[in-house]
Amino acid sequence: xxxxxxxxSFSHRxxxxxxxxxxxxxxxxxxVFVPGTVPxxxxxxQVLEKKRNYARGKLLEVLREGPGRTQEVCPVAAxxxxxxxxxxxxxxxxxxxxxxxxEALHRIGKSPECEVKAAVPSPKVLxxxxxVEVPLQVRQGKVVAGFYEPxxxxxxxxEECPLEHPxxxxxxxxxxxxxxxxxxxxxxxxxxxxxxxxxxxxIAPGTGERMGMLVSTTVRLPGALxxxxxxxxxxxxxxxxxxxxxxxxxNVILGxxxxxxxxxxxxxxxxxxxxxxxxxxxxxxxxxxxxxxxQAATLYKIALDACEISxxxxxxxxxxxxGTMTLxxxxxxxxxxxxxxxxxxxxxxxxxxxxxxxxxxAFVAGKAERVLPSVLARFGRPxxxxxxxxxxxxxxxVIPVIVRSSPRTIVYVSCNPxxxxxxxxxxxxxxxxxxxxxxxxxxxxxxxVESVVKLKRSS
Ligand SMILES: C[S@@+](CC[C@H](N)C(=O)[O-])C[C@H]1O[C@@H](n2cnc3c(N)ncnc32)[C@H](O)[C@@H]1O
Numbered sequence: 001x002x003x004x005x006x007x008x009s010f011s012h013r014x015x016x017x018x019x020x021x022x023x024x025x026x027x028x029x030x031x032v033f034v035p036g037t038v039p040x041x042x043x044x045x046q047v048l049e050k051k052r053n054y055a056r057g058k059l060l061e062v063l064r065e066g067p068g069r070t071q072e073v074c075p076v077a078a079x080x081x082x083x084x085x086x087x088x089x090x091x092x093x094x095x096x097x098x099x100x101x102x103e104a105l106h107r108i109g110k111s112p113e114c115e116v117k118a119a120v121p122s123p124k125v126l127x128x129x130x131x132v133e134v135p136l137q138v139r140q141g142k143v144v145a146g147f148y149e150p151x152x153x154x155x156x157x158x159e160e161c162p163l164e165h166p167x168x169x170x171x172x173x174x175x176x177x178x179x180x181x182x183x184x185x186x187x188x189x190x191x192x193x194x195x196x197x198x199x200x201x202x203i204a205p206g207t208g209e210r211m212g213m214l215v216s217t218t219v220r221l222p223g224a225l226x227x228x229x230x231x232x233x234x235x236x237x238x239x240x241x242x243x244x245x246x247x248x249x250x251n252v253i254l255g256x257x258x259x260x261x262x263x264x265x266x267x268x269x270x271x272x273x274x275x276x277x278x279x280x281x282x283x284x285x286x287x288x289x290x291x292x293x294x295q296a297a298t299l300y301k302i303a304l305d306a307c308e309i310s311x312x313x314x315x316x317x318x319x320x321x322x323g324t325m326t327l328x329x330x331x332x333x334x335x336x337x338x339x340x341x342x343x344x345x346x347x348x349x350x351x352x353x354x355x356x357x358x359x360x361x362a363f364v365a366g367k368a369e370r371v372l373p374s375v376l377a378r379f380g381r382p383x384x385x386x387x388x389x390x391x392x393x394x395x396x397x398v399i400p401v402i403v404r405s406s407p408r409t410i411v412y413v414s415c416n417p418x419x420x421x422x423x424x425x426x427x428x429x430x431x432x433x434x435x436x437x438x439x440x441x442x443x444x445x446x447x448x449v450e451s452v453v454k455l456k457r458s459s
Pocket of ligand 1: 290
């Protein structure tokens, strides 16, 4: 069924949200979500799904353009699920990220009084991604690489992506050429057959070092050592070539088994945070590292300034990854403790502490919800807690344990406004009030929102 819709805002997933208009339509007045639209658009849609209170539609034609609509830079932007806001002017991307955060704080965080500061723009709106994960598929007998269509696992073949760091593509292209040359079989999600699943390139923007990775269902990929040597010889700055083995029938890209093919296990990066100096970081193949490095430096500055660390403070950095924020915080604090589930990241963090001559830190491996009580018993109560969990937010048990330890300030960094605000509401019930929130745009051209919230203990 076709219908006409007027778009008025965005859903939390970044789809245009509007209403069906036109007296002739059975759906007139119903809320409709249409990817690829912007507020102010009048559009012709194909109704794909009709529920009791809302519908979902596919954009057929823009009849009247909303004021924020702009030309996409990527030829496959309309078909690729990677960056679904390329058609929205950048100043309005920032405005809507602020709005999404404000609404989540109001509705989920039960904190309409919390000040939302203006979103911080990214220094680069294109070419910022330092890690690129490219799925492979076979089309008409040819191996193609690209990105998935929205809400699907069908690859849109694409030779390059405007979001990726300029150093990434040459490495992806060299790895793809090797996969084709060596005739490797490509993994088929439906049957579970075939070997190579993904090509991954990781760039350390501060040093220009690069890491290449193949994700395969087998550790015995014939000729993989030779492949790695050839890639290192042909692409400048490649310091590490790694094979990751993932045999699971899952959407998760990386498995748990690793093999070093050539070079070293890590790339090294340098990051400078205003007011906190420069640090070197070793980053292993499976470790988390913020994908927009330049904006990460700003994110860290905002989070660290919010902590107002003095030389008497003990700071807990919970979900600490390779120790980035922990080590920057250690420059001002008496002592810092990083807590991180991934053991390889903790190993990187310990090396990073040594590399930077930092000795007032400790890193503990384990799930925060499990190890926090013993960490408190060992290191004492923190004056400041930094939180930076994955999208799922905090495990329920974490919040009361932190509240009982009574830090004066909690600074919560999050890439998911819904879980952030759910957790803010719980902290508020237990006496920690959100003072302000700020979106820091880590992911231009996408609706993803990274935010920092400062919570203070009520007196
Ligand atoms: C968003 S990253 C933040 C890392 C770091 N703060 C940074 O900026 O690079 C979240 C980290 O939490 C870790 N993690 C996930 N679940 C965890 C848990 N239950 N307990 C502790 N760490 C966890 C992940 O391995 C990842 O390194």
